[in-house]
Amino acid sequence: MDSVIVKIRGLKKYYGTKDTLVRALDGIDLDIEKGTFTAIVGASGSGKSTLLHMIGGLDTPTEGSVIVSGRNLSQLSGGQQQRVAIARALCVKPSILLCDEPTGNLDTRTSQDVLGLLKACHVRFHQTMIMITHNEEIAQLSDRILHIEDGRLVRRKWGEPCL
Incomplete structure (x- = not known):
């Protein structure tokens, strides 16, 4: 039985293009164990909310994968x-x-x-x-x-x- 409930690999979220490119998330790799309390801390604009939205399936990544309970969220219709x-x-x-x-x-x-x-x-x-x-x-x-x-x-x- 896998104790990892959230698995994130190579997660990137970019907004804008070339001169206005914002790298909200730039290559995040993360495992979160089942039953743990994880705090994500950072300054305003650091990508905390974007990461949370990705884990919650509220936003889609530019690149990479978010797997929650064995389900790849990017593969959901x-x-x-x-x-x-x-x-x-x-x-x-x-x-x-x-x-x-x-x-x-x-x-x-x-x-x-x-x-x-x-x-x-x-x-x-x-x-x-x-x-x-x-x-x-x-x-x-x-x-x-x-x-x-x-x-x-x-x-x-x-x-x-x-x-």
């Missing part, structure tokens, strides 16, 4: 990454769920599953949910639909498409 992010957000039962196009990259079946899960959490745990969507059918699942145009909330007649 966009839909799988989205489901992991949703599960991670729901497991702490926050009082407010902010959902930005939660089904945007998902197939129809998975979209229905995700929407069912979000709605069930909203009802069961009395969570406030604010969801951004272009899809009027998905918007119809809500208690209230607001429309925004040119940075302003506007009134619309019921049934007009949400653009």
Whole structure:
């Protein structure tokens, strides 16, 4: 049994190009043992948050690999990454769920599953949910639909498409 829960090899994250290139992470190799408490310390801009986002699957590396519980995060599809992010957000039962196009990259079946899960959490745990969507059918699942145009909330007649 492997006691390493997080294995990072050759991890690089670069932003910008040539003259403006920022090397947020530049070749990190790291093992984190299961059950340990690891603190990552550094000055502002040192790459701490970027590293944490990589471990959490919230960002993708420019190069290298992040393996968590034997699973290479870079090999997850966009839909799988989205489901992991949703599960991670729901497991702490926050009082407010902010959902930005939660089904945007998902197939129809998975979209229905995700929407069912979000709605069930909203009802069961009395969570406030604010969801951004272009899809009027998905918007119809809500208690209230607001429309925004040119940075302003506007009134619309019921049934007009949400653009």
